[in-house]
Amino acid sequence: MTTARPLRQDAARNRERLVLAACEAFRRKGLDVPLEEIAREAGVAIGTLYNRFASRGELVDAALGPLAQRAVELAERAARTEDPWQAFVSLAEDTCALFADDRGYADVYRSRVSGTPVIAAAQARLLALKATIMARAKRAGVLRADVEPTDLALIIWGIVGTMDATRDIAPDAWRRHLSLVLDGLRPQAAHPLPIPPLTASQLRNAAPK
Amino acid sequence: MTTARPLRQDAARNRERLVLAACEAFRRKGLDVPLEEIAREAGVAIGTLYNRFASRGELVDAALGPLAQRAVELAERAARTEDPWQAFVSLAEDTCALFADDRGYADVYRSRVSGTPVIAAAQARLLALKATIMARAKRAGVLRADVEPTDLALIIWGIVGTMDATRDIAPDAWRRHLSLVLDGLRPQAAHPLPIPPLTASQLRNAAPK
């Protein structure tokens, strides 16, 4: 870990502006937003953006890292919830709520942008929390025994997909969708599943599009 | 309905080749595949493609129309299934299987390409069949009473989204996902839903991205 020399005052200010603009742009338009637009919004030339952030990924990391942190905090809070089912539901709901709020963060969840160390770290932590919470719920008999964390990943992936479609029209539609789907994860609902769950490594290699 | 004069022999042959190439390309790479690539694959210049198909939509309609027809047939067969729950499950499974097979058709389901009369007609028919099948299942008490066709649309939308991620890695993953989700639609699983269903018109206006 090399200690980076501090940025010059004006450069630091520009960096700050860029991150802010990126935050806003990613949130509203997703990760595909043109970098030129972010630079313009930040009141800075495109070259400056490239000066500070070598790749889109670095900018994403800087802009959305805090949100990923927030996701971890929420998951930790969920893990502390007494009722195991409620803990599980909170995990899913809180995560989805963040995705619903921020198109960029939703894209991160799916697209695996490269060059995002802080986000990657947060994702890893989330994975662990998810496993813990699901294990507890299963042990308590409130979550069907045959679902794995990878199943939840797929389910949330799917719900995030519907958000893209409904965000402008019915921003809360995902809540109904999620409730419906969660009902399928209760033990009373359980019917045999046709195939085994995705392995963690399969999920890791899952790529969109 | 103007009776189009028949194409010249060579033109008809080229058209055929284009449709075939488009079928293949859409299936494998989705609707965003460059038209140039389709033309190349068809052994024809790009200008010829534009000669025959004024827009991407027209080509999509020609290439994927038959698949949409097939979807309707499958849905009609599902509607004829005696067991109301099985009918419902077949509807969902058969539809999803088509999407899993054909990235392009999956894209059609989400993106509402314009200029696709035959596909649009098929979709309308599918909508009606879905309503019928779901109504029957509800009447039989095998489908929870508080789900609407728009809910199924959202659910399938979501599953189609996960297909994009898993197609190359675990082409059947959607079967497990769907089973899980369908379990949430059974009456035994029902817990109160937080918000009302999407209206049909809301769904119609739903746009991706």
Add this chain to the structure above:
DNA sequence: CCGTAACTTGAGGACCGTTTCAACTTTCAC
């Protein structure tokens, strides 16, 4: 076999987003 209408061709213009870089400007340590 011919003439014409139908068709094909592919280079090129338009647009868009990315990325680079040489010339210019600003900061800051001394």
Add this chain to the structure above:
DNA sequence: GTGAAAGTTGAAACGGTCCTCAAGTTACGG
């Protein structure tokens, strides 16, 4: 202050896809 290092700038090169159109080719009725 001053000069070197740090930073900014935006035009331009680039790669990709869309779409057009003038020139050339082909089919087919007579």
